Amino acid sequence: MLDIRQRTGYLFLAVMVAQVILVSAQVQSKSGVRILSLVTFEAFSHLERAASGGISGTRGVWDRYVALRGLRSENDELKKELASLQVKLQEEHALAERTTKLQELLDLKTEAGLPTIAAEVIAGNPNPGMRTITIDRGSADGVQADMSVIGPAGVIGRVVGPPARHAARVQLLIDRNAAAGALTERARAGGMVVGMDADPPLRMELVSNLADVKVGDAVIASGVDGIYPKGFRIGRVERSERGNGLYRTITVRPSVDFSSLEEVLVVLVPPRPATRDEGSK
Amino acid sequence: MKTLAVLLALAGALVLQTTLAGLMTGGRLAVNLVLVAVVYLALAYGPVTGMLAGAAGGLAQDALAGAIVGIGGLSKTLVGFLVGILGAQFIVSTALPRFVMFVSATLLHELVFQALDALLQSRGFAPQYMAVLLQAVCNGVVGVAAFLIVENGPDVLARRRMRRASFAKRRF
Numbered sequence: 001m002l003d004i005r006q007r008t009g010y011l012f013l014a015v016m017v018a019q020v021i022l023v024s025a026q027v028q029s030k031s032g033v034r035i036l037s038l039v040t041f042e043a044f045s046h047l048e049r050a051a052s053g054g055i056s057g058t059r060g061v062w063d064r065y066v067a068l069r070g071l072r073s074e075n076d077e078l079k080k081e082l083a084s085l086q087v088k089l090q091e092e093h094a095l096a097e098r099t100t101k102l103q104e105l106l107d108l109k110t111e112a113g114l115p116t117i118a119a120e121v122i123a124g125n126p127n128p129g130m131r132t133i134t135i136d137r138g139s140a141d142g143v144q145a146d147m148s149v150i151g152p153a154g155v156i157g158r159v160v161g162p163p164a165r166h167a168a169r170v171q172l173l174i175d176r177n178a179a180a181g182a183l184t185e186r187a188r189a190g191g192m193v194v195g196m197d198a199d200p201p202l203r204m205e206l207v208s209n210l211a212d213v214k215v216g217d218a219v220i221a222s223g224v225d226g227i228y229p230k231g232f233r234i235g236r237v238e239r240s241e242r243g244n245g246l247y248r249t250i251t252v253r254p255s256v257d258f259s260s261l262e263e264v265l266v267v268l269v270p271p272r273p274a275t276r277d278e279g280s281k
Numbered sequence: 282m283k284t285l286a287v288l289l290a291l292a293g294a295l296v297l298q299t300t301l302a303g304l305m306t307g308g309r310l311a312v313n314l315v316l317v318a319v320v321y322l323a324l325a326y327g328p329v330t331g332m333l334a335g336a337a338g339g340l341a342q343d344a345l346a347g348a349i350v351g352i353g354g355l356s357k358t359l360v361g362f363l364v365g366i367l368g369a370q371f372i373v374s375t376a377l378p379r380f381v382m383f384v385s386a387t388l389l390h391e392l393v394f395q396a397l398d399a400l401l402q403s404r405g406f407a408p409q410y411m412a413v414l415l416q417a418v419c420n421g422v423v424g425v426a427a428f429l430i431v432e433n434g435p436d437v438l439a440r441r442r443m444r445r446a447s448f449a450k451r452r453f
Contacts, residue, residue, distance in 0.1 A: 044295070129395070
């Protein structure tokens with residue numbers, strides 16, 4: 001007969017081996033345990049929404065009735081209006097840029113404004129090292145995987161994984177696994193912006209040492225990744241130095257304040273296949 | 282009853298963790314409440330509960346995080362099991378040894394978790410030492426506080442109730 005210590009050891013081994021198999025299956029197939037992940041996410045999104053609702057309710061009572069009595073709600077309205085105008089301005093800016101380029105190429109295609117849906121942030125990531133958020137819009141609202149998420153100040157991130165019916169997970173651009181096609185607005189130097197665990201939290205890679213990139217240059221989405229809408233602001237160059245190899249060392253300060261995300265906009269345009277050289281056109 | 286308590290503790294820790302993380306989206310939350318719950322359960326109930334709580338909490342955390350499901354599960358299973366074994370071998374009933382246990386468990390967890398993550402995502406192993414240390418200390422403080430509340434909370438409440446009752450008797 002097995003004694004208790006032996007049985008505990010066997011149980012420990014069994015649990016570990018089962019999880020190693022689980023991890024191996026995902027690494028091999030690259031598909032992940034979608035169902036387990038989706039079911040847990042779906043079930044938990046209701047709890048998260050309730051918890052977030054409780055906190056917003058308490059905050060709302062304090063802000064609207066105790067602290068400011070009315071002034072706060074007017075301010076909120078004005079902020080919303082300003083946010084929507086800023087998004088419109090960015091859209092116009094991006095559209096104007098695009099039009100100039102397209103005219104140069106005698107391409108007369110016109111693009112309509114981006115269809116978006118507003119969403120509220122209801123939770124963060126349970127793993128302290130990962131930078132994702134959960135929003136209260138899901139497949140029932142037309143949200144799909146890889147749709148981009150923007151805000152009045154610029155690009156925020158993209159929807160990752162299959163969304164639940166009324167919730168979706170958004171990977172922030174500053175997450176260490178996130179990346180976006182980008183170019184500098186002034187010199188049109190193309191590259192890729194990636195997130196990192198540092199300050200500032202963005203780095204622009206694959207920009208040639210020959211490119212003219214200066215501190216303060218605006219960095220915008222190039223659209224080559226097929227996810228982020230072209231022309232939307234990512235941030236400003238904070239450091240630009242000649243690198244040892246072929247590429248420059250560039251750090252970027254994001255234009256979005258990621259520490260206080262409450263409402264975001266999901267761009268309801270399904271991702272298209274990435275293109276090769278759109279950024280430099 | 283014990284199973285229900287374990288599940289409630291893990292679910293509560295997960296909800297609180299995601300809610301707190303949602304309030305500070307850009308920063309790195311300096312506490313891992315699911316890990317605190319796993320270590321607490323391992324110290325309170327032993328290696329089997331610690332290991333199973335670690336597996337369940339870790340898998341749920343992975344599934345919610347959108348990461349590879351099993352990395353957190355593996356690291357928390359290991360931590361829960363080891364803490365349970367050590368808790369049964371040594372006297373861990375005062376604040377200091379408990380704090381040391383929470384801090385060591387966090388360091389071990391982060392080491393295993395980040396090494397596995399780097400290996401599976403084909404990335405260099407470059408842990409943020411200060412962030413890990415800060416998380417270890419925060420987990421230690423929260424864990425010790427949880428023990429104090431669970432162990433002394435009912436007594437404090439009972440004493441307050443008795444004091445109120447004796448005041449009421451004196452008045453009338």
